[in-house]
Amino acid sequence: MSEKMNTFENALDWVDDTIPKSVRFDDTYYSKTDGHSETGHVFIQGNNLGSRLIDTSAFSVGELGFGTGLNFLTLWRFWRELDIKDSKLNFVSFELYPLSKSEILKALSRWPELQTDAEHLFKNWNPDFEFFQFKHTGISLTVFFSDANIRLPQLQLKVDAWFLDGFSPAKNPELWNADLMQAVFAKTNMDGTFATYTSAGWVRRNLQAAGFHVERVKGHAGKRQMTIGKKTPLDPLA
Numbered sequence: 594m595s596e597k598m599n600t601f602e603n604a605l606d607w608v609d610d611t612i613p614k615s616v617r618f619d620d621t622y623y624s625k626t627d628g629h630s631e632t633g634h635v636f637i638q639g640n641n642l643g644s645r646l647i648d649t650s651a652f653s654v655g656e657l658g659f660g661t662g663l664n665f666l667t668l669w670r671f672w673r674e675l676d677i678k679d680s681k682l683n684f685v686s687f688e689l690y691p692l693s694k695s696e697i698l699k700a701l702s703r704w705p706e707l708q709t710d711a712e713h714l715f716k717n718w719n720p721d722f723e724f725f726q727f728k729h730t731g732i733s734l735t736v737f738f739s740d741a742n743i744r745l746p747q748l749q750l751k752v753d754a755w756f757l758d759g760f761s762p763a764k765n766p767e768l769w770n771a772d773l774m775q776a777v778f779a780k781t782n783m784d785g786t787f788a789t790y791t792s793a794g795w796v797r798r799n800l801q802a803a804g805f806h807v808e809r810v811k812g813h814a815g816k817r818q819m820t821i822g823k824k825t826p827l828d829p830l831a
Contacts, residue, residue: 609625613699627628628663632664636664638712643675652754653684653752655780655829657768659686659688659736662714668782669710683733687745688738692704724736741773742776751780755786762793778803787805790800790812792812808821
């Protein structure tokens with residue numbers, strides 16, 4: 594992907610000068626209230642990662658929609674604070690319309706506590722390649738700059754927890770369709786989970802049809818509901 598194409602595909606508006614909003618999808622990359630807090634509530638709590646990470650020496654997270662990398666940075670910081678000896682965390686994400694390094698760092702500037710990690714993470718960020726890889730002590734990240742609908746089914750991958758974080762389903766239905774949710778289920782380990790900020794009925798039905806046990810729970814910052822789910826041995830498609 595060329596820089597020219599990336600700029601065209603990814604035109605941004607900025608809310609309050611630091612919250613990126615996609616012109617293509619007419620949606621912000623994270624909550625206007627507090628994206629960092631939203632990640633903690635929706636993805637870390639929603640997947641019950643506090644207790645699950647402590648109970649295992651190796652854990653894998655999958656994400657649809659890398660965006661600014663806020664979810665990864667928040668999880669990386671959380672995981673380090675748990676201080677689990679000899680543990681390994683693998684994070685795989687998909688982003689068809691990657692932001693530039695300068696756009697990402699501008700978006701993350703709202704959280705000074707993330708700046709050192711962000712500078713380190715994105716030092717060699719280059720969306721012109723097929724994918725981006727980052728490795729640090731015990732943790733690895735791979736971001737595929739491609740359509741998850743195509744790339745995910747091709748991968749030999751098993752995930753313990755999913756962060757389903759595409760733009761609003763009403764504006765970005767391609768990242769929530771039934772076939773992709775089937776692929777997410779197929780790439781999920783037994784007792785693996787997902788969490789997402791959305792409670793859209795058709796998204797829940799697609800996840801249920803894929804085989805997940807699906808629940809609605811309290812959302813972030815006044816949002817009434819979000820959705821979580823689990824792949825259990827009783828699932829007929831497991």
